[in-house]
Amino acid sequence: MINIDSLELSYGDDGFRLSIPHLKINDAEKVAIIGPSGSGKTSLLKLISGILLPQKGEVSIAGVTVNQLSDAGRRDYRITNIGFIFQDFELLDYLNVQDNILHPFRITQALKIDAQVRSRAKDLAEELGIANKMKRLTDTLSQGEKQRTAICRAMMTSPKLILADEATGNLDPSNKTKILDTLFRTTDKNNATLIAVTHDHELLDRFDRVIDFKQYCDLGAK
């Protein structure tokens, strides 16, 4: 369960201010976050994952107050418990698909690559339809394939929380549906919580809950 209490974040010269008095997201819930550009949707994901720290309030996940962890603690927590799908996929162009999927395991002591991990990477890639692209560099992939690679990477640690920032943003309608199907399927399989920032209103009815961020933000001078 994710609990956000009295959270306040402000930054920038234009006086952006995000204020969330209370927000609770249940385990295995699929939540869509909508709102105008610059309303702090991505900031919320970063606050939940510990990339950003609030000026006030707290964010707790399954009883762990993320913003009170040390810098190293937040990183370890993030890499082992949270799957983050970034807006622009943020795949590394010098690694092939397989290495991108296994990347989180190579950049932390908390995770180790073994036969089981490799097997899981293979299974996930098969499930997402990119098993035959494992040796390809990401530059040679289509948008959909890149997105599926990013999902694979996020799912590799079997996280209980998946944060997806515009996961379907750059895709055509048929691919959007496919990606969302995949995301939902893999999330369900792990019984994970999904928080997805999206602008695609036609997809909203598939989520358990939709949170409109207009209520939480003050865009300041904008």
Added chain:
Amino acid sequence: MIDSLYLAWRYIVFNRVKTVTLVLCISLVSFLPFALKILLNESEHQLMSRASTTPLLLGSKGNSLDLVMNSLYFSKEKPEFISMKAIEKILDSYLALPIPLYTRFQAREYPIVGTSLDYFEFRKHSISSGRAFAMLGECVIGADVAASLNLDIGDSILSSPENLFDLAGVYPLKMTITGILDKTNSVDDKAVFVDLKTTWVIQGLGHGHQDVKTMSEPGAVLSRSDNLVTASAKIKQYTEINLDNLESFHFHGDSSIYPLTAIIAVPNDQKSATILRGRYLTEQKNHQIVRPKQVIEDLLSNIFQIKEFIDAVVFIVAIAMVLAIFLVFSLSFRLRQKEISTILHLGCSRFTVIQLIVAEIMIIVLFSGALCYAALLVLQYFQGEIVHQLFIS
């Protein structure tokens, strides 16, 4: 660390052009000072090893370095000639054994060294196959000459004309190989040794031709009297010396003024050396006697002064290169800011990011080191030849 090395390796392979450029730059800057040191050490070794075993060298007054380089290393710079009288003078003194040297001519690109058999004994050379030269027109060749020209005992080698356009010059002499020296790892491996008189034949001071007294071809004899026969150019000159024509070879003029380029003087003892040097310092106007070791030491001190200057230049270039490489890396990491922030967002620690960067630099430096080392090994393999070509020839 293995994972960091793996990721760094993938990055390096992906950016192979940048990597190769960096590796080449670092290798080159590292290679230069080491290469210079290797070449200078080898040149010092080559120059000194021969100079220190040659006690005294007598030659014409003039550039002592030219005299030493020509006499010890058969360089192409030839000193003024001295005459055979100088040999007699040393012999008469009973102070030293004189070993004549006449290094004016070449066979192909190899120097022909006119000397006596004492030379081989003095240099402690042994003949691996065949025998030493025993008569006019015979030669002993160095091991490298035999190998590179694929020559063996019984084969022959032609002397090269000094000037291709000298139509009136003497014919090249076809010399028979009677012996091949053991490999000596010195310039003697690349030389053709003949008796002093053979070099005078090459020069044209001695020659062999048809017997003018018995010649019957019309026009071959211009005039004939009781004591003198004047032959025309029709007379057949021998370009090869063998047992059949050996007796026809003869020398004209006063042999005591026949030329030499130098004389190695092997003194009986230290005292004899001192006396001999003293005599030439005080008495001789046209000759100089030098200690090759001293001449080479002077040369090396000059070379090492230049080396110090080159070292300073290389050092400055190395600093400039290090700064340039630092700039390349810092610009590269600035360009990779997004990638680094992705890694951090995924949960990577800053220490791991530094580890990745260090791994990349380490791989590049290792490759550069390996390339530099390989180049230095190649240089070491060819150092003798390179030094010979650069500093001696």
